[in-house]
Amino acid sequence: MRAVQDSMDVLNGKWKIPIISSICYYNKRRFSDILHDVEGISNRMLSKELKELEINQLIVRTIQDTQPITVEYTLTDHGKTLQTIINNLTDWGIQHRKKIVGR
Amino acid sequence: MRAVQDSMDVLNGKWKIPIISSICYYNKRRFSDILHDVEGISNRMLSKELKELEINQLIVRTIQDTQPITVEYTLTDHGKTLQTIINNLTDWGIQHRKKIVGR
DNA sequence: CGGCATCCTTACAGATACTG
């Protein structure tokens, strides 16, 4: 009961899932790449969300020593375990849309 | 990709999952019962959330012709299909808590 | 009992500009 709330806290907001999906799909992804992948997000939001995901150990931030510097984000093993949930939510979302919208 | 967002929209906020869990556990539940089950929620919020859940056809509101009137909330078949997701989220939440808090 | 109306405070989030 508290557990389910913990999960929702980690995934809350509009952006977490799209961000994770982006990184997951490309395996590793840079800040500006994600900024383009996730439609409508601002750099301010992306920055904040990435920080939260990092704190929750779902992603890893790696600074590349280039000029100018680039930063790569990858999923941790723990982050990858979200795949199941994302799939579940996707399936349910499709069913739900059929039920509600598709009448 | 949009599908997963649809799901999150339906389950957004702090309260939807706890409310559904309450109704699910007791099978049917009254307004004031849920108010007690879900810790910290205000009647204003509960009222709003229940409406949204009803619009999304996850729960059904039934007025009992008693004096004073009582109102019962039950899950629809569609609402019951959330059980899997809730279970997944619960499992993941437990793992997550072990990983993050329990170090 | 089961809400709705009102007021009010805070958190969320967009736009824009700026920095190392």
Place this chain on the structure above:
DNA sequence: CAGTATCTGTAAGGATGCCG
């Protein structure tokens, strides 16, 4: 490139009181 800083509007959400 990868963010921070600031400013601001909106909406979420709590407290309280009232009503059928």
